[in-house]
Amino acid sequence: MVTISTIQFKPEHGRPHKNREAILEICSGRDEAGTGIFILPEMCLTGYIWTERDDLLCLAECAAGESYMAFSELCVKNGAYLAYGFAELDPVNSLLYNSQNLIGPDGSLLATYRKTYLYDLDYTWAEPGDSGFIAVDTSIGRIGLGICMDLNYDDFVDFHKYNNTDWLLFSTNWLEQGIDVHDYWLNRFNGYRGTAFMANTFGFEFNIEFCGRSSVYENGRFIVRGPKNNRTIIKTSHIARK
Numbered sequence: 001m002v003t004i005s006t007i008q009f010k011p012e013h014g015r016p017h018k019n020r021e022a023i024l025e026i027c028s029g030r031d032e033a034g035t036g037i038f039i040l041p042e043m044c045l046t047g048y049i050w051t052e053r054d055d056l057l058c059l060a061e062c063a064a065g066e067s068y069m070a071f072s073e074l075c076v077k078n079g080a081y082l083a084y085g086f087a088e089l090d091p092v093n094s095l096l097y098n099s100q101n102l103i104g105p106d107g108s109l110l111a112t113y114r115k116t117y118l119y120d121l122d123y124t125w126a127e128p129g130d131s132g133f134i135a136v137d138t139s140i141g142r143i144g145l146g147i148c149m150d151l152n153y154d155d156f157v158d159f160h161k162y163n164n165t166d167w168l169l170f171s172t173n174w175l176e177q178g179i180d181v182h183d184y185w186l187n188r189f190n191g192y193r194g195t196a197f198m199a200n201t202f203g204f205e206f207n208i209e210f211c212g213r214s215s216v217y218e219n220g221r222f223i224v225r226g227p228k229n230n231r232t233i234i235k236t237s238h239i240a241r242k
Contacts, residue, residue, distance in 0.1 A: 001237045002036040002140050004167070006197040008214040008232040009040060013047035013205060016059055020045060020067055026233070027074055027082070035080055035235070036140065039199045041214075042085035042115075042148050042171040043098065049205050053096065053125040060089035060096055063112040072107035079105045081138070085147060085171035087125075088112065098126045100145050100171050102136060111136050113145040117153050121208075133159040141166030141241025144194075148172040151188050161192050166241040168196040176211040182225050185217065193219050195238060202229050 007026060011019040023045075027038050042048065045067055050056040061067055067086060075082050081104055088099035098115040114129030115122070133156060135144040144165035150156040151170070160168055174181060189196060195218040202212030214226040216236050226232050 002240050003034055003235060003237045004037040004039065004197055004216075005032060005035045006039050006199050006214050006216060006226075006234040006236075007041070008200055008202060008212055008226055008230075008234070009044055010201050010203050010231065011044050011047050013049070014055075014059065016045040016061075016067070020070055023084070024070060024074060027078070031235075032078075032233075035078065037143075037167065037169070037197075038080060038082040039169045039197045040082070040084040040171060041199045041201045042100070042173045043087060044084055044171070044201070045086050047205055048173045048201070049121055049208055050125050056087055056096065056125050057089070060087040062089055062091050063099065063101060064109055065089075068101060068103065068109060071101075072103055072109075075103045075105055076107040081105060081110075081143065083145060083169040083171060088114065095127045096125050097129055098122050098147060099129070100147050100169075102143060102145055102169070104138070110138070110143075111145060113147065115147040115150065116156065117149040119149045122149075135160065135163045135165045144168040146170045148174060151185065157188060157190075157192055160194065164194070166194050168192070168194055170196055170198045172198060172200045174200050174211050174213075176209040181211050181213055182215060182222055185215070186222065189217055189220075195219070
């Protein structure tokens with residue numbers, strides 16, 4: 001069995017060091033012992049809303065930066081995988097991406113996914129992702145990555161359907177839109193038979209509200225639907241796929 005913790009987390013805007021410490025504390029808690037995969041929201045180290053690229057530039061990290069090093073140690077200690085969303089600085093060309101790292105239980109960086117489909121709020125600072133959609137073969141099954149707006153596009157879901165992604169680790173900052181977001185997500189996952197873990201943020205960042213409701217989808221239905229507000233850890237156990 002694989003135990004997976006889907007973490008609904010609200011970062012403090014512009015304070016990556018404090019947010020990283022909070023995440024490490026959450027994932028190192030007594031109740032998280034034995035977790036095989038941790039999944040965290042999009043932009044969980046800095047907050048999401050940035051109207052000026054230069055304001056975020058000094059907080060962005062390369063894929064193998066300070067946060068990766070800290071989370072890598074956590075993964076080795078726990079023997080766990082961890083996926084988290086962050087503002088990535090490409091050191092070659094100084095471009096910024098809305099990205100997601102996947103770290104393995106040996107501490108290695110298994111993949112960096114760059115968000116393919118940007119939302120309006122991304123365009124003030126981020127480049128469209130150039131990594132392509134990603135699924136990584138591991139000892140517990142095929143792990144796929146995805147970020148927020150990607151779910152609105154058929155080619156993202158089709159990629160994970162046709163590549164038989166077992167575990168889809170989905171980092172999001174999904175806005176409150178006054179609808180039942182679980183019904184919408186269910187519609188978008190139509191035909192996907194793996195397990196998706198939706199880690200969202202919640203509450204307000206400036207005047208923008210996020211909808212929370214982090215959840216776990218499996219084989220055509222949501223098996224856990226999280227709350228709108230508050231920090232939440234959804235812990236579920238699943239049969240390893242390999």
